[in-house]
Amino acid sequence: MARETFGVQNVVARIYDPGRAEIYQRLGIPTVATVKWTSDQMLRRLLPVGAAGLYRDPSGQVILAEMPVVEAWVGRSMEQIQAASGVRVAFLTRLGEGVVPEARTLLQDGDILHVLGTRDTLLTAQGVLDSAPGQD
Template sequence: MHIVILGCGRVGSTLAHTLEDMGHTVAVIDQDPDAFRRLRSSTAKTAVTGLGHAHDVLVSAGIEDAEAFSAVSSGDNSNIISARVARETFGVTNVVARIYDPRRAEVYQRLGIPTVGTVNWTADTILRRLVPGDPGVSSGPLWRDPSGSLVMTEAPLSAQWVGRRVEQLEAALPLRVAYLSRAGELLLPRGDEPLRAGDVLHVLARRGDIDSVQARLRPHESEGNGG
């Protein structure tokens, strides 16, 4: 597979090297030719200097044969414009853009451009580690589909569900268990897997159901005070 990457910062260069190690071909675009110093000599041979949304620059990077495009430059506007050109002009199927402004990220998700909201994602991830189990933190989505209608969230298992099977939980609530964390290990549970105390669920649900799902999964006050 050939993949074009816009942006040769830490993320872009790491992506390029990782993808090459996986056996893919890569071309990296950046306005600053000095940025290509981050690349291996073999990777730098296919680097292209210029704007990521410029037709001739994209063609030079092999966009016409590319199956994927990633925009990870430092500018939101450059990332989203380039991502849209890759998809709408050149018909690239797999396109993703890094977006710093969370308000913009939601807009572009609705346009069908998958985005990675760097600031919110990083802050939410850190908060989950700082105050695990806090309902104000854990209720935020870990992932949402491009339309925004389906989300994944993390929820510590409360006592009322301990001992029940995954299939019973899915039958009782409008969700699907994507995976669970148990004693430091990640599991892809079958329907007959019994739930245990200490399990942390990662569940998929429709956006309109997520608040009720969180409320049903959240420990009751009596569980938190020992009563």
């Protein structure tokens, strides 16, 4: 409301409901959330366990997920990762910045993949990306 009604550019929201916090963040509004949500975010980044769903389309068929990748994939191109995993790399986070990669963009150490796929393709992709290339 502050942004749209009063033209305030720099806003932040205090959120108690984790579901709303994620919605506000998708709208570009930084949030300060509850302990539960914050600890969940910390654990997801410290102890990645499978693909973490970030968005699901209204039909529930297409999922945008943050997907951990073993170090053996570092130096591989997005084209190679997509071909092997069966999911599309929507973007990656590199040094805290979102990057829309090209097919020839190479995965670097510390990159976080954000992929699009169905539930089944994400499960298959996680199995592929949890092992070294060519060992799935």
